[in-house]
Structure formats: C-alpha cells, structure tokens
Amino acid sequence: MARRSSDPARVREKILKLAMEEFARTGFDGARVDRIAERSKVSKNMLYYYFKSKEGLFVAALERMYEEVRDQQRELSVRAHDPILAMKQLVEHTFQALESNPNAIRLMNEENKQRGRFLRKSKRIRDLYNPLVETISFILERGRVEGVFRPGLDSAVVYMTLSSLCYHYLSNRYTLEIALGKDLASAASRKAWVEHVGNIVLLYCTAEVPSTTAAKTAVMRQRATSDADA
Template identity: 40%
Template sequence: MNEDAPLSARAAATRQRILDAACVEFAAKGLAGARVDEIAARAGANKRMLYAYFGSKEDLWLVVLEDAYAAKRAEERALDVEALPPVEAMRRLVEFNLRYTAAHPEFVALLNQENIHRAAYLQRSAQVPAMYSPLLDSLRAVLARGGAAGVFRRDVDPLQLYVTIVALGHFYLANIHTLSTIFGAGLEREAALREREAHCVAVVLGYLRP
C-alpha cells in the first residue's frame, strides 16, 4: 500500500481498529505470543488487510509501540509546564507520570516486552527519539527557571531527572502485584496511589531543593 496516499475514512477506521486490537493482543501476549489471526478477528478485519496496512507482525508491533509513546507525549505536552511556576510544573510532571502509568497498564506491558527484545524494534524508529528531544528541552527550561528563581539547584541533568521521575512511578506499577503480595497491601487502591503520588513529588522536589 502506498503510505503517501491518504486513506479513505473507511480504510482509516479499519487501520485504527487493527491498531487497537494489536495493542490489546501485544500487551496481553507479547510479540511472540500474539497471533495475526487473533488480531484480525478482534479488529473485524482480515489478515490480508492487516498485511496491506502494516506489512509483517513485527512491523505492526513497532507501529503499536510508536503510537503508545506518541499518546503519552501528547498528554505530557498538554500539561503546558512552560506556563506554570517551576515548582508547580515539576509537581504536575511527577503526578502525570504516575497517573498515566496507572491508567495505561498496556503501556507498561508493551515497554516491558520491548525491553525483553533489548529494544531491537524500537531502534528502527526515528519517531520516538524525536518525540522526547523536545521534552528534555522543556524540562531543561523548567529547571533553568527554577534555578533563576532560587527554588531549584542548578546542577541537575534533565535526562537523569526525567528517568528518575518515570522510574518512581513505572517500577511501582509494573510490579504492583508482586509488591502487594510481598507487603500484604492493596497498592493498586486509590488511597495507596495517592500516597505513592505524594511520596514521588516529595522525593523529586526534595532533590531539587537548593
């Protein structure tokens, strides 16, 4: 299929259904376990259409990954942290990353699976690195404003900070069932999420304090 040719409304809807179905199947079963037949059946399409729109199952996996990253970045951009005071901007970013991960377990599952493959498919993507370069620029600007205002330390690496922010929420939610079993607590409950959210914010803001 000519990727430069615009899709009809019907074709675009079919393509989106295939993507949605693939996301569910891949999140549940991984790349190796998911079957093209099941994805097509879930989407109400046929395998011929799936291959026409996406090529191989591996190509479809990459598109699903790219869409998952793009969806998160779109919501992150909507926070408009550049318009907020530095401390509030950082608080929103920390809270967002925890809450987004909690609301999108499929994102956690897809990333965990891609790490099993050592990012072999993501390495083929030009889109995802391009999405995150502006994010680091935005975070760097927030840190600079906070440093100028005397509320943040001035020696913070924005990449290291962003990885820490993501890790504080991702590890908790990626391992929520084992953690709940080990510690005998319902860590998925809203009250527990609020407690974790407050802790993550306190950790990041405490680190940034000059």
C-alpha cells in the same frame, strides 16, 4: 455506500488499535494475529496487506503508542506555575498518564524484554523526542533563577528519577505486593506514593540550598501527612 468497508485509513486505524491491545495484554509472543484480525473484523490478509508481518504490526503499534504518549504530554505541559508546584504537578501528571495508559507500560516492557529489537527498526520512534525532558529543563531553570532549586541539576537525572518511581510502582505492582505484603492498588496507597515521589524529587532539587528552607519545610509538611496514610 460501498459494500466493502469504506476508508482504508480507518481500517488501518482499527487494526492498529486492536493490535495495541492484544500486544499489550499478551506480549509479542503471546499475541495472536488471528485474534487481532477477528476483533478488528478484518480478514487476516488485510492485516498483512497493511503491515506486512506480525513484527511490522508490532512496530506500528509501538510507534502509535509513542506518538500518543508524546501528544498527551505535549498538551498537558505545565510550564505555567511556580517551580515547586510545577514539579509536583508534573509528577502527578506523569503518574496519571502512566496509570491511565497501562498499554503503554506493557508495550514498553515488552520492548525492553526484546532488548530494543523493534525500536531499532523504527526510524519514526527514534525521531520522537520526549517533551517531558524539555519541560523538566524548563522548570529546573526557572527554579534556579528563582533561587528555590540548586544549580547544576541534570534534567535527564530528574526525569529518570521521577519516571522510575512512578513507572515501577505501576509496572511491578504484583511482585511489590508480594515483597511487601501490601495492597498497592488502593486509591489511598497510590495517592501517598505520588506525594512521596513529589517530595523526594523536590528534596533532590532543593537540597542543601540554604535559602530554600521555606520551600522545604512546606514540602515536608505535606509529606508528613501523606506518609502517615501509607
């Protein structure tokens, strides 16, 4: 009913959404406050009223992004299945999450480019634990108990391994294509890579444990197929 736009929380939200897009698309330096204001149909000063500065807006956008990622990973937890399947699904899910969230990748890259300077300003982000590592721990433990994974595996190492392989493919697509002369955007190419990542992670988790022969063989059979596609 009011002439002025209704709900402050809604306005904040709209600004934040558009800010995430702008910052992801152009980086912190490339982002234009004017553009964010214009697109969110809010006058520039409101933007400063809510977020105090361009930096403040960026930090808020980062925080929101981290929350979204965490929530997404929380709801899609794959604790149910058998360890090997669970791990494969986890890889797939991680890849898909990153793929469907290009803004997250770009914001993280931006943050790394700035040497974590914005991260350091946000208590909220530091307190956002990553449920993925926990999920991995859970799967690793079950696998160990069931005798398909070897003992002594570090969930952090597994996390870094699979996320590096997923993230880099998506993040560095253009320079990889130059280096390899291949198209990485095709569905086939992506599918093959996800399978490759799953294989390699499982290989690492099952390696050298004698009784895993059956599992490993299954894994390798899949890999053989997918590698041929790539």
